Amino acid sequence: MQKQLIKDLFIKVKEQNPLVHHITNQVTINDCANATLAIGGSPVMATSIEEVEDMVKLANALVINFGMIDDETYAAMVRAGQAANTKGIPVIFDPVGVGATPFRTARAMDFLKHVSVSIVRGNASEVFALIGGEAKTRGVDSGTLAIPAGELAQNAAIQLQAITVISGKLDTISNGKEIVQIDNGDIWLTRITGTGCMTASLIASFAGVTDDWFSAAIAGMSVMSLAGERAKKALQEKDGIGMYRMKLMDEIFLMNEQIWTEEVRLS
Numbered sequence: 001m002q003k004q005l006i007k008d009l010f011i012k013v014k015e016q017n018p019l020v021h022h023i024t025n026q027v028t029i030n031d032c033a034n035a036t037l038a039i040g041g042s043p044v045m046a047t048s049i050e051e052v053e054d055m056v057k058l059a060n061a062l063v064i065n066f067g068m069i070d071d072e073t074y075a076a077m078v079r080a081g082q083a084a085n086t087k088g089i090p091v092i093f094d095p096v097g098v099g100a101t102p103f104r105t106a107r108a109m110d111f112l113k114h115v116s117v118s119i120v121r122g123n124a125s126e127v128f129a130l131i132g133g134e135a136k137t138r139g140v141d142s143g144t145l146a147i148p149a150g151e152l153a154q155n156a157a158i159q160l161q162a163i164t165v166i167s168g169k170l171d172t173i174s175n176g177k178e179i180v181q182i183d184n185g186d187i188w189l190t191r192i193t194g195t196g197c198m199t200a201s202l203i204a205s206f207a208g209v210t211d212d213w214f215s216a217a218i219a220g221m222s223v224m225s226l227a228g229e230r231a232k233k234a235l236q237e238k239d240g241i242g243m244y245r246m247k248l249m250d251e252i253f254l255m256n257e258q259i260w261t262e263e264v265r266l267s
C-alpha cells in the first residue's frame with residue numbers, strides 16, 4: 001500500500017468524474033447519490049432489468065447493495081453484474097443484512113456464483129456470513145464476533161477472490177496478502193443509517209478511476225471514517241445526529257489529499 005497512490009485518487013476522481021451505477025436500497029439511496037457527488041463522482045440509480053446493461057455500458061463502476069432485495073431487483077443485479085464483468089469495470093458488493101435471514105444469505109451466495117465481485121464492503125457479521133460463518137447480523141447491524149477482523153478480512157479476500165473491506169471501530173481492508181487497518185471514525189457513524197452504504201459509493205467512485213482497487217478500497221473507507229471523525233469535532237454544543245448527518249456530507253465534500261495525509265491513521 002502506497003500513500004501517494006491514494007493521495008492521487010482525490011485529484012483523479014474530481015478530474016474524471018466517474019459514473020457510478022448503483023442498484024441499492026430505498027432507505028439510503030439519496031445519501032449514496034449525494035456522497036458520490038460530494039467526493040467527485042457522478043451517481044446514477046437504475047434498477048429496471050431492461051436498462052441495466054445499457055447503463056453499465058456508460059458506467060465506470062457498479063455498486064450492488066442488498067439492503068432491500070426482491071426478486072425483480074435481484075435479477076437486475078445479476079444482469080448488471082455480468083455486464084460489468086464483461087466490460088471489466090469494478091463491482092462493489094455491499095451484503096447488507098446477510099446473516100440476518102436465510103433468504104439474504106442464500107441470495108448473496110447465489111450472487112457470488114453468477115458475478116465476479118471486485119470489492120466486498122460490509123460489517124463484520126455480514127462478511128462472516130458471506131464466507132459461510134454462523135453469523136448473527138442484527139437486521140442490518142453487525143453482531144459481535146470472536147474472530148479478529150484482520151484474519152476475517154484476509155480469509156474472506158482469499159475465499160471470495162475479492163478485496164474485502166470490513167467496517168467497524170477499526171476498519172480493515174485486505175487483498176488476501178496485505179491487511180490495512182484504519183483507526184479513524186466516531187461512534188456516531190453508527191447512529192445514522194447509511195454510513196456503510198455511502199462507504200461503498202465512495203469506494204466505487206475511487207475504483208472507477210484506477211485499476212488499483214485495493215488503494216480505492218482504502219481511500220473510500222478512510223474518507224468515510226475520517227469525515228465522520230471531523231464531523232463530530234465540527235458540531236456545536238446542542239447539535240444532535242441531524243446536524244451530524246449534514247456535517248458528515250460537508251466533510252466528505254471538503255476532504256482532500258492534504259487533510260487526508262495529515263489526519264488518516266493507517267497501519
Ligand SMILES: Nc1ncnc2c1ncn2[C@@H]1O[C@H](COP(=O)(O)OP(=O)(O)OP(=O)(O)O)[C@@H](O)[C@H]1O
Pocket residue numbers: 096122123124140141142167168169170171184185186187188189190192193194195196197198199224225228
Ligand atoms: N464502534 C465504532 N466506533 C467508531 N466508528 C465506527 C464503529 N462502528 C462502525 N464505525 C464506523 O461507521 C461507519 C459505517 O460502518 P458500519 O460497520 O456501521 O457499517 P454498516 O453496518 O454497513 O452501516 P449501514 O448498514 O447503516 O450503512 C464506518 O466508517 C466505520 O468505521
Ligand SMILES: Cc1ncsc1CCO
Pocket residue numbers: 025027028066067068096140193194196197
Ligand atoms: C435500515 C436499512 N434496512 C434495509 S437497508 C437499510 C439501510 C442501512 O443498511
Ligand SMILES: [Mg+2]
Pocket residue numbers: 096097122123140196197
Ligand atoms: Mg451496511
